[in-house]
Amino acid sequence: MNMLDIQLPGLDLKNPIMPASGCFGFGKEFGNLYDLNILGAIMVKATTPEPRFGNPTPRVAETSSGMLNAIGLQNPGLTNVMKDELPRLNQFDVPIIANIAGSQVEDYVTVAREISKVSNVKALELNISCPNVKEGGITFGTDPVVARKVTEAVKAVSEVPVYVKLSPNVTNIVEMAQAVEAGGADGLTMINTLMGMRFDMKTGKPILANKTGGLSGPAIKPVAIRMIYEVSQAVNIPIIGMGGIMTAEDVIEFFYAGASAVAVGTANFTDPFVCPKIIEELPVLLKKLGFNHISECTGRSWNKHAQFANHRA
Amino acid sequence: MIKNEAMKIVSQQEIAESIYELTLSGSLVSEMNQPGQFVHIKTGNGYEPLLRRPISISAIDKENNTFTMVYRAEGKGTFLLSQAKNDTEIDVLGPLGNGFTPEVAISGETALLVGGGIGVPPLYELSKRLTKLGVNVIHVLGFQNAATVFYEEKFRALGETYITTVDGSHGTKGFVTDVIDILSNSYTTIFACGPTPMLRALESAYKETKEVFLSLEERMGCGIGACFACVCHTADDPTGFQYKKVCSDGPVFRAGEVVL
Ligand SMILES: Cc1cc2nc3c(=O)[nH]c(=O)nc-3n(C[C@H](O)[C@H](O)[C@H](O)COP(=O)(O)OP(=O)(O)OC[C@H]3O[C@@H](n4cnc5c(N)ncnc54)[C@H](O)[C@@H]3O)c2cc1C
Ligand SMILES: Cc1cc2nc3c(=O)[nH]c(=O)nc-3n(C[C@H](O)[C@H](O)[C@H](O)COP(=O)(O)O)c2cc1C
Ligand code: FES
Numbered sequence: 001m002n003m004l005d006i007q008l009p010g011l012d013l014k015n016p017i018m019p020a021s022g023c024f025g026f027g028k029e030f031g032n033l034y035d036l037n038i039l040g041a042i043m044v045k046a047t048t049p050e051p052r053f054g055n056p057t058p059r060v061a062e063t064s065s066g067m068l069n070a071i072g073l074q075n076p077g078l079t080n081v082m083k084d085e086l087p088r089l090n091q092f093d094v095p096i097i098a099n100i101a102g103s104q105v106e107d108y109v110t111v112a113r114e115i116s117k118v119s120n121v122k123a124l125e126l127n128i129s130c131p132n133v134k135e136g137g138i139t140f141g142t143d144p145v146v147a148r149k150v151t152e153a154v155k156a157v158s159e160v161p162v163y164v165k166l167s168p169n170v171t172n173i174v175e176m177a178q179a180v181e182a183g184g185a186d187g188l189t190m191i192n193t194l195m196g197m198r199f200d201m202k203t204g205k206p207i208l209a210n211k212t213g214g215l216s217g218p219a220i221k222p223v224a225i226r227m228i229y230e231v232s233q234a235v236n237i238p239i240i241g242m243g244g245i246m247t248a249e250d251v252i253e254f255f256y257a258g259a260s261a262v263a264v265g266t267a268n269f270t271d272p273f274v275c276p277k278i279i280e281e282l283p284v285l286l287k288k289l290g291f292n293h294i295s296e297c298t299g300r301s302w303n304k305h306a307q308f309a310n311h312r313a
Numbered sequence: 314m315i316k317n318e319a320m321k322i323v324s325q326q327e328i329a330e331s332i333y334e335l336t337l338s339g340s341l342v343s344e345m346n347q348p349g350q351f352v353h354i355k356t357g358n359g360y361e362p363l364l365r366r367p368i369s370i371s372a373i374d375k376e377n378n379t380f381t382m383v384y385r386a387e388g389k390g391t392f393l394l395s396q397a398k399n400d401t402e403i404d405v406l407g408p409l410g411n412g413f414t415p416e417v418a419i420s421g422e423t424a425l426l427v428g429g430g431i432g433v434p435p436l437y438e439l440s441k442r443l444t445k446l447g448v449n450v451i452h453v454l455g456f457q458n459a460a461t462v463f464y465e466e467k468f469r470a471l472g473e474t475y476i477t478t479v480d481g482s483h484g485t486k487g488f489v490t491d492v493i494d495i496l497s498n499s500y501t502t503i504f505a506c507g508p509t510p511m512l513r514a515l516e517s518a519y520k521e522t523k524e525v526f527l528s529l530e531e532r533m534g535c536g537i538g539a540c541f542a543c544v545c546h547t548a549d550d551p552t553g554f555q556y557k558k559v560c561s562d563g564p565v566f567r568a569g570e571v572v573l
Contacts, residue, residue, distance in 0.1 A: 025539035029561070033315060033537075045541075051554040053546070058532040060542040065360040069534065074541045076554070218360045246360065269534045270355065270363055272406065273317060 003283045003293050006040070006261055008238050009186040010123040010161035011095050013040040013261060016294060017251070017279050020242050020265030021046060021099035021125060021165075022071065026085035027092075030268070034276055036092045043189075043263055044085070046101040046127050049110045051077035056209035061198045066219030066244070067266060068196050070210035073101050073127075078111050086118050095122035097163070105150050113157040123160050126151065126185075129167030129192035141167035141192070144179035151183030161186035163240065166231075168194050168223055177231040188231065189240040189263065191224045217266040218244040225257045232258020233302055246274065248281035252289070255297035315409060315537065316341045319402040323379055325395070330460040331386045332431075333395045337403055338379040345373045345380055348439035349412025349506070349528055349565045352382070353536035355404035356390035365406060366390045367533050367560070369506070371434035372441070383434040383463060409536050410564050413439045413504055413526055420447030423500040425523075427489050427515060429455045429507025435528060437464060439504055440471045451475075451500060453492050455507065459483035490514050502526070509573055516568040525568035531559040538562075546572040 004015035018041040019030070026044050027036055036042065054074030061068045075081065089096055098121045100111040108126060115121055128150060129141035140146050147164070155162050164180040166173060168191040177188055193214025198207045206212070224243025232239055241259030245251060246267045254262045267274040286294055320339035328334045353365040372381040386395035397403060412435070418424045424443055426436045433454050440450050450472035456462045459482035468474045475492045476484030485492050489511060505515050506528035519525050534540035538561030547555040548569050557563060557571050 023535075023540060025541075029535070029537045029539040033317075053554050053556060054541060054544070057543065057545070059544075060364075060532050060534050060540075062362055062364050065363055067363060067534070069540075069542065071541045074544065074556070217363050266363070269536075269540065270360075270365065271317075272535070272537065 001292075003286050003291070004040075004279070006295060008240075008260060011041060011097070011261075013095070015040040015279050015282070016261035017275055017282075018043055018097070018240075018261070018263050019268055019275055020263035021097075021127065022069075023265040023268045026081070027089055030272065033272055036094055038276055038279055039094050040261065040279075041095045041097055041122070042089065043097045043099055043125060044089075045075055046073045046099045047075050047078055047081045047111055047115060048073060048101050049078050049107050051075065051080065058207055058209055059213075061207040061213065063196065063198060063215060063217075064219060066215050066217030067269075068198060068208060068213030068215055069193070070208045070213035072210065078114055082114060082118060086115075086120060090120050096120045097123045097125050099125045099127050099165070101127040105153050108150055109153050109157055112154045112162075116157075116159040121160060123186070124154065124158055124162045125189050126154055126162060126164045127192070129165050129169070141176070142170050144175050147176055148179040148183035151180045151185050155184040163187040163189050165192055166190040166227075167192050168220070168227060168243075173227045174230050174234045177235050181235045181237055185237060187238045187240065188235065189242065190231065191220070191227055191243045194220055194223065216243070218246055220244050221250065225253060228254065228257040228259050229301055232299055245278075246270070248278050248285045251278060251282060252285065252297055255294060256299070256301045258299045258302070260295070260298050314344055315407065316344055317404070317406045320405045322397055322399050322401055322403060324399060325397060327395070328383070329463040332383060332461060332463050333386055334381060334383050334463075335394070336379050336381045337405065338377070339405070340378065341405060341407060342373065342375060342378045342380050345370060345408045347408075347412035348415065348442055349435045350408040350410050351435075351564065352405050352407030353409055353533070354394065354406075356394040362390045362393070364390075364534065365536060366394070367409070367536060369435035369528075370408060371437045373438055383431075385431045406536065410560055411562065413528070413565050415439060415442040415446055415448070417524060417526070418443060418446065418448040418502045421449075422502065423449040423451060424502045424504060425493070425496075425500040426450055426452045427454075427493065427503060427505040427507065427511070428452070429489060429511045430457065430461070432505075432507030432511075432528065432530075433464060435506050436504065437467060440468060444471050451496065453477070453489045453496075455479075455489040455511070456483070490518075513573045516573060520568045526565055527568055527573070528565045529559050529563050529571070529573070533560050536560045548572055
């Protein structure tokens with residue numbers, strides 16, 4: 001019996017595990033390491049209307065149980081992504097979630113209109129929360145009115161369901177989630193990275209050339225869990241959770257918080273085979289915990305009607 | 314092919330101040346073919362440190378299924394690695410990147426190998442390959458001081474070798490370029506690995522007259538080309554969108570190919 005299949009708007013997932021945007025490129029490199037067909041879905045790197053080189057290096061800095069990145073949305077631009085990157089992923093029977101970014105509403109609309117026509121793109125992920133882009137990217141993700149507006153504009157042109165990726169760099173995450181839900185979002189993905197900084201011991205200056213960067217990895221897991229816990233009780237659209245997932249246990253914790261699927265980012269750098277490993281371990285763990293299907297875990301932390309799992313241990 | 318393997322420590326010893334030589338065995342060695350490639354090492358078991366550390370392959374021994382690295386224990390990860398004991402296992406991802414191509418030098422010619430500090434290790438396997446091809450090698454190796462000099466005898470066994478130290482406590486006082494400036498101009502190819510200012514100096518002085526190959530260093534995330542942490546501009550499009558990834562297109566580039 002399949003214990004892992006999940007249906008979400010636009011997404012027919014054989015399992016709820018997918019690599020997170022920006023941590024997997026367009027799948028080419030990891031495709032040399034293992035068969036990508038085993039993945040639930042793939043969230044590809046952010047695409048902008050024009051090519052972007054991104055920020056100067058150093059672009060990454062390690063932190064305690066985490067890392068900072070300031071890649072700066074480097075990507076070959078919409079035309080090249082449509083021509084080269086997405087067709088290459090056609091060989092896999094895996095839904096693609098296209099992460100789209102920009103510095104103004106029109107950018108999102110331009111990319112959404114075109115990229116949502118590509119046959120293997122089954123959903124869009126609006127990156128309104130990248131902390132590494134100078135021209136205002138961050139304001140989309142921290143202002144509920146603007147976030148709703150960009151969601152509405154993209155929904156009007158997209159041919160596939162639209163998930164909005166929330167930034168944790170806000171005081172009221174629920175307000176943001178409700179705003180994009182009102183704007184027509186079909187789902188949420190959360191969380192993006194938390195703004196952070198590190199300095200070099202010898203020079204006293206920031207390690208990252210961009211000075212600040214986004215914190216990811218196990219260090220941010222409790223923040224992600226808390227935010228998903230709050231948001232999942234306040235909206236009626238599904239959540240794809242992310243932020244520090246390293247193990248199958250972490251996945252279950254995200255489901256308990258209220259996620260219906262999860263994405264794995266930074267862990268791919270620590271262990272490039274982490275996604276296949278988690279997919280293999282999940283059914284074993286679910287059985288051990290007494291579940292028949294992973295969907296039984298969603299929202300357990302707050303759902304009063306959820307039955308206790310049938311413990312067989 | 315890139316593989317991930319828990320490789321066994323055959324030996325680890327401190328060969329100079331904070332400089333460790335580590336030899337590992339495992340089937341991954343059969344994938345190693347080019348000098349200048351590197352491996353990505355998980356130095357601890359938990360989430361600390363979270364990222365792998367890129368370390369060059371300094372010698373490959375196919376017969377015994379082992380390879381050797383030489384590294385400086387400096388920060389958290391490399392310090393942990395230096396504490397690892399014989400017969401325990403180390404998580405290695407590799408071989409990664411495109412290394413040096415010894416075949417660009419022809420038998421009978423002379424190649425100049427220039428290394429700075431922890432840029433010296435990959436030159437050792439390269440020098441062995443070159444001498445096997447019948448290429449004469451000259452080594453110019455720069456270090457901070459006498460205490461941090463390593464592999465001097467090993468390089469000397471393969472060819473002419475000059476050592477420089479910044480404080481003059483061993484060899485010539487100064488930088489590698491101080492020696493190269495007074496060397497006879499008999500070589501046709503330069504292979505170099507070390508700090509960026511050193512690579513820049515070599516590039517600007519010899520790009521026009523010699524074949525120059527440089528091994529670059531950059532902070533990395535994935536090490537396999539997926540995260541865009543390690544990109545540099547190409548020289549023919551220095552402010553545009555063209556790029557190379559140090560981890561998967563490099564770390565070795567022809568001088569003039571990328572912006573240093
Ligand atoms: C292709 C390549 C080959 C290398 N080969 C060797 C080698 O043969 N021997 C050797 O001693 N060193 C080598 N280095 C440098 C080595 O990777 C760093 O010294 C090491 O990562 C530092 O880790 P740490 O735990 O000591 O320091 P920390 O300060 O704990 O490191 C923190 C983070 O910064 C990164 N970092 C710090 N310094 C460097 C650096 N110089 N280059 C890249 N990343 C860095 C680390 O990887 C880590 O992600 C190589 C680097 C590259 C890119
Ligand atoms: C190197 C790197 C690049 C990223 N690039 C993007 C991106 O292009 N678009 C995006 O929406 N999120 C991006 N992210 C954020 C991740 O998709 C994810 O939301 C975040 O890292 C938290 O998950 P993790 O802790 O599992 O990495 C990036 C993260 C990292 C570490
Ligand atoms: S380190 Fe990830 S692309 Fe080079």
